[in-house]
Amino acid sequence: MLNNSGPRYKRSQIEQQMNIDVIWCVIILIILCVIGAIGCKMWLASFVAASGNNNETFRIPYLPFEINPDYEGLLAFWTFVIIMQIMIPLSLYVTIELCKIMQVYHIHNCIDLYDSQTNKRTECRAMNITEELGQIQYVFSDKTGTLTENRMIFRRCTIVGVDYNHPETEEEKELTKIGGPVPYLQPNISLVENLNQTIESNQLSGSAEQIQEFFLVLAICNTVVVSATPHKDHMNASGVIELNDSDTSVTLVRPVVTDAIANGTDPASDRYARLTESRSITPSPPPNAPTSLPLKQTHVPSLSPISSSAETSPMSESPPMKLKAITPTARVKSLVAKLPKGPFKSNNKNKFNMNSVKFPKSLSQGSTPSDRRPIFEAESPDELALVNAAYSYDCCLINRSPNHVLVNVPGEGVVEYEVLKILPFDSNRKCMSVVVRKTGTQEVILYTKGADSSIMSSLAPCAPGSEEYRLREQTQHQLNVYARQGLRVLVMAKRKLDATDFSEWYSQHQECELSMENREKKIRESFGLLEHNLTLLGSTGIEDRLQEGVPEAIASLLQSGIVIWVLTGDKTETAINVAYSARLFNPQMDILRLTARSRDSAEACINFYLNEIEKQLNDVDYSIRSDRDKGRALVVDGKTLTFILDLRSNLTKPFLQLTKYCSSVLCCRATPLQKAFLVKVVKEELRMSTLAIGDGANDVSMIQMADVGVGICGQEGMQAVMASDFTIAKFRILEKLLLVHGHWNYDRLARMIIYFFYKNAAFVFLLFWYQLYCGFSGAVMIDEIYLMIYNLIFTALPPLAIGVYDKKIIDDLLLNYPRLYRHGRLGKGYKSYTFWIVMLDALYQSLVIFFVAKAAFWDSDVDVWVFGTTITSSCLFTMLLHCAIEIKSWTILHVLSIVISIGSFYVFAFAYNTVCVSCFGLPSNYWVIHMSMSTVQYYLITALTAVLALLPRFIYRVVENTVWPGEGVRVTLQYKEEKRREPPITGLRIRL
Structure with a gap:
C-alpha cells in the first residue's frame, strides 16, 4: 500500500471560474485605488493653482505641514489598498472550505448512500471537488464489478463442439435473492456420462483426451491457491487496517491420515511438508510467491535440454525451507478437503480414493461433503469460477507451489505437474498461459485460456472442410451464442512443446526479462513465440449478473443528459447484450457500429456515419417525422479502437465528433491504457467534465485521469478505492450522489x-x-x-x-x-x-x-x-x-x-x-x-x-x-x- 499514489489534486470548474473572478476583483481594487490616488493629487494640486504658488511644496489651510501632491497621491494609493482590501475576498476561501467540510459530512452520513448488504457507506477522499459532482457531463464506467456483481457463475461450456448447459437451480435463486455466496455448480448429466466413459476406457481417444485436458486447463491455468482458512480483508475503504487479536496467528496443522496411507513410500517424499498460514491480514500470494506448500531447495537450470528431474525446472528458484518431511501421498490427503460422492467412476482401484482421507478439523467445517470442500483463493472471480467448475467434475486442484501443482484428474487420480513457466495475463495479449510437465515424463505442454479474439487467431492452420475446421466453426458459433446471452466468454487451448525448443526459448526469454530497453514489448513478443499453433480444447460461458438498481440508475443518468461510456474488455456481443439489459441501449435507439479491420476502413465508416447524421439533421421531413430524438448509441470493437487512438491515424477528432451525436458509447476489448486515453481526449478535446468509475486495478489510470474518480468497494482489491475521490458500495448509489x-x-x-x-x-x-x-x-x-x-x-x-x-x-x-x-x-x-x-x-x-x-x-x-x-x-x-x-x-x-x-x-x-x-x-x-x-x-x-x-x-x-x-x-x-x-x-x- 505504500507504493500506491493517492488521488491527484483536482480543482472544480466553479473554483477555476471563481479564481478568475477574484483576479477581476484585484483589478477593480487597483482601478479604485488609482482613481483615488489621482483624485487626491488633483485635489491637492487645485490649491496650487488657486494660490499661484509654483513651489513643489505648499501649505493647505488647516493643515500644519507642507504638502507635495505627487508624493501624497502615491501614499493615497497604498492607503486605499489598505482600507479597500476587503474587495479581495480572502475570507471566501475559508468559507468555501467550511462549506465543503459540511457537505462531505452530509454525504458521509446520508442513509440513502449506505449499502446494508456490504455494510459500507459513501466516503469522500477528496474534499475539494464536492460541487463537481453537480457538473458531470460524461461518465466512463467499467463493466465487470462496476455494473455487474462480479459473482461469476459457470453456466455453459463447449467441448469438442458439444454444448453443455448448467441452468440456474432453485438453490441459486434463493442465494441470489439474499445476496449469499456463489452456489456450487450442478454438473451436467451428459458431460458426466462422457467423463465416465473416458474413465472406463483403457486408452483415451482424441475427444476423451480433450475433455480431460479441458478440465485440466480450468484447474491449473490460473493463479488460484488452496488455503486452510478463508481470506478476510481487514482494510476498510479509508485504507485503515482493522485487526483482531485472533487474526495474527500462524499455525502448523498436522495432517490426519489413515495407517495405510501413513505407510506409503515415495522417492521424492522429503520434498513435501504441510504449512498452513492464516491469511487473515494478507491477500492471496501472487504466482511467484511461496504458497502453503514449500519445496526443498533446487538450483537454477542450465541451458541444456530439460531433464525429467524436478531440479532442472526453469521455475525452480525458490529458497530453501527445512520442514518435516512426510510422504507425498499423506501430504496430498492432508491437504484436500473431502470430495463429495458423485457419479464419477474409476477404472483403477490403485488410484487415489479421495473419500478415504481423514481431514484436519480446520478443513472439515461441516458435516456434509460439500461443507468440507477446499477453500480456493483467486485473484479474480473468473478463475475461481473455473476452478470450482473443474472441482464439480472431480478435477480438483489440490495444492499449488511456485514450481509444482497437484491436481486430481478424473480417471488418473492425483497427478503432479511441474510448472516450468507462467505467462501471466496482460491486456494486450488478452490471455494467460502456463507451461507444465507431468512429473516423471519428458512431455512439455502449454495450456492457455483467454479471449476468443486472441486464442482463435493463434490456432494452428487447418485445411478448410477438415474435421478440425468444422470443430472451430462450431465452437465459434457457440461462442457467439454465449455472447448474445450476455455470458463472459473464454477459450481454452494447448500446445505440445519440444523440450529442447522450450529450453532454448527459456534462455532467450531470460535475456528479454533482463533487457533495459523495451522490456515489456520484448517479453510480449517472447510470449507470442509460444502462444501460437495452438490446439483448440473448448470454451466457457460465465454469467455475471447486473447489480440491483443498475438499469434504473443508468436510465436516470441518461435522462439527465449525461453521456455514458462503458469501457469493457469483454467480447462485443457480450457487451451489447449487457448494454441492453442495463438500459444503456434501448430498442428505439439507432445503433452505430465501428468494426473496422484497417485504418482506412475505420475512417470510411466514421465519415459515413457523420454524413448520414448531418443529412438527417438537415432534413426537414425527418425532423417533422421525429416527435422526439430517438437517440443514438455507438459500439466500438477493440481493433477499431486501436486505429482510432493511434495519434498517427488522425481519427481521434472525427471519432469524438461522432460521439457528440450519441447519448451512450460502448467500447469493447478496451485495455486499461486505452480507457485512460479515452478519458483524457474527451476531457481535453471536448472540454467536458468527466467522471470515471471502476472497481479494479485496471481502472486506476482511468479513475485518476478523470475530473472525478469514483471507486467501488468490490472483490478485486482496494486499488481503485485508494486512487479515487469518492468511494461507493454499489453503482446504483451514483444516481443519488450525482x-x-x-x-x-x-x-x-x-x-x-x-x-x-x-x-x-x-x-x-x-x-x-x-x-x-x-x-x-x-x-x-x-x-x-x-x-x-x-x-x-x-x-x-x-x-x-x-x-x-x-x-x-x-x-x-x-x-x-x-x-x-x-x-x-x-x-x-x-x-x-x-x-x-x-x-x-x-x-x-x-x-x-x-x-x-x-x-x-x-x-x-x-x-x-x-x-x-x-x-x-x-x-x-x-x-x-x-x-x-x-x-x-x-x-x-x-x-x-x-x-x-x-x-x-x-x-x-x-x-x-x-x-x-x-x-x-x-x-x-x-x-x-x-x-x-x-x-x-x-x-x-x-x-x-x-x-x-x-x-x-x-x-x-x-x-x-x-x-x-x-x-x-x-x-x-x-x-x-x-x-x-x-x-x-x-x-x-x-x-x-
Missing part, C-alpha cells in the same frame, strides 16, 4: 460565491463614494473595528447557511425528474457573466445606501460617526435581506443565521460604543449607536435604503418565477399543488 448531492452542492456553492462577491463589493463601493467628499484623503466614515469584523462576524453566517443547508429543489423531485440536473451540467448557476451582473447590482445598491443617507442628513450638523453608523446599519440590513431573497428553502438555521448576524452587530455596537471611550489610541464611536437609534431618521433611512436597493432584484425574481419560471420552479410548484390537493387524513384522534 443527481441529488451533486446538484445541491453545486447550486449552494455557486449562489454562496455570488453572494460573497456582492456583499464585499457593495461595502467597498460605500467607502469609495465617501472619498468624493473628503478630498480622496483615505478617511473613512466607518470605524476601523467595523471594517475588520465585517466579514468575520457580521456577515459570516448567512453565506454558510446558503452553502450548506439551502435546497433549491427537494431530493424526491431531483430523482423523479433527472433532467433538472442540467442546471449544473450546463453551468447555469455560475456563468462567466454572472460576476459582472453582481458587480453592477452591488454598485447600484451602494449608490442607493450612500446617497439616500447623504440626502437625509443634508444641511444638518450630524457628525461623521453618526453618518457612518447609519450607513453601516443600512448596508447590513440590505445585505441580509438580499440573502433572504436568495434563500430557496427556509429552515430554522437560515432564520438563526440572519437573526444572529443582526443581533451580533447591535450587541457589539452597544458594547463597543459604551465601554470604549478611546480605544487603540484613536477616537472612537463613543455613545454613537445610542445617539443614532434615538432619532427617527435612523429607522427611516435604514428601511428606505433597504427597500430602494432591493426593489429591482425583488421585482426581477417575482417576474422570473411568474412569467418565465425555470424548470425547477415549475416542477416545485406542481409538486406543491399536488400536495395541496391531496385529501387530508381524517379519523385520527390524538389523546393528550
